[in-house]
Amino acid sequence: MTFKIRNKSSGREFIAEKLETVLAAALRQGVMLPYSCRNGACGTCKGKLISGKVDYGTYEAKAMSVAEKENGYALFCQARPLSNLVIEAKEIAVAKDIPIRIMPARVVQMEKLAEDVMRLSLKLAEGQRLQFLAGQYIDILLSGNQRRSFSLATSPLSDEMLQLHIRHVPGGYYTDHVFSKMKEKDLLRFQGPFGVFFLREDSERPAILIAGGTGFAPIKGMLEYAFAQGIKRPLHLYWGVRAKSDLYLQNLPAMWAKEHKNFKFTPVLSEPKPEDHWNGRQGWVHEAVAGDHPDLSQHEVYASGPPPMIDAIKGMVKKHRLPEDRLFFDSFEFAHAPAS
Ligand code: FES
DSSP states (O other): OOEEEEETTTOOEEEEOTTOOHHHHHHHTTOOOOOSSSSSSSOTTEEEEEESOEEOOOOOTTTSOHHHHHTTEEETTTOEESSOEEEEOOOOTTGGGSOOEEEEEEEEEEEEEETTEEEEEEEEOTTOOOOOOTTOEEEEEOGGGOEEEEEOOSOTTOOSEEEEEEEOOTTOTTHHHHHHTOOTTOEEEEEEEEOSOOOOTTOOSOEEEEEEGGGHHHHHHHHHHHHHTTOOSOEEEEEEESSGGGOTTTHHHHHHHHHOTTEEEEEEESSOOGGGOOOSEESOHHHHHHHHOSOOTTOEEEEEEOHHHHHHHHTHHHHTTOOGGGEEEEEOOOOOOOOO
8 A cells, every 4th residue: 555645845746655654755756855863863854744644653752742743743754654645844955856876885995093983985886976965974784674874974076985984882783893894895785875964055154063073074075075166155163072082083174274264173172181282172062162153143053963962052043043944963873783
């Protein structure tokens, strides 16, 4: 049995197969509904159900409140249609033309950028390219229908050679493998590109880019793309980590700051070590942004990092007058080994 879904906002229609979520059906047919975690944790995929019935699936309370559900909202990454539906959801106009594909790639280089960060360089098969938007991510496909998401750390102008920054999460189902067993020349398969975290090129507003740890990866891709395109609007990167050794590529943004007048770089350490001899900014990265920019009403903010950092930034929206539709974020959820 299939169900027809119509998005009232765009007039577009798509079909959901049996047990398929609204989001999965939409993406399969090139309807780019926004999403981030795809596991009911972030609320990015929330939209309105105008008519029809769904199985709401499982999700975290912070992603959708009881009141929102009662007012007709659903999380489309979890909701499965039980009838034909009319929904109301914003669509990503730019990304909709990019096909999501499954592709093989070879690991051509593995470099430890820090004790717990590996740079993985992946080469696509001869003649193949991945079209994506700067800041998007791919899913590495694993056995047993497992998948792990990693942001692309390169600009889309490099569409044959991709790079990922993988942080080792001890006990992490995939990252343990990367740090202990993976070797150069290994083959893997991935699916992508995914995500709505990409640089909005139709804006001239000053952009603040906030990275937490390896959240630097997609922001690096965005900035390299912006520089290559000659984008002149002000770009200010805040990179928050614990100690100096966690700023695993700090020479790169320092170099950009010298080369590009419109770019500023502020590293922020939350727990500098005595041997760091740190004279720079200290504390939480979102507090550094808030201190420098009490009024964000004219800015765009791009944030990428662990969920507590993203939650703290979301909490700044009202107080610092940042319009909600000018906050773009990518929340990194870390997966551990599945229970056996
Ligand atoms: Fe659906 Fe995060 S809750 S994408």
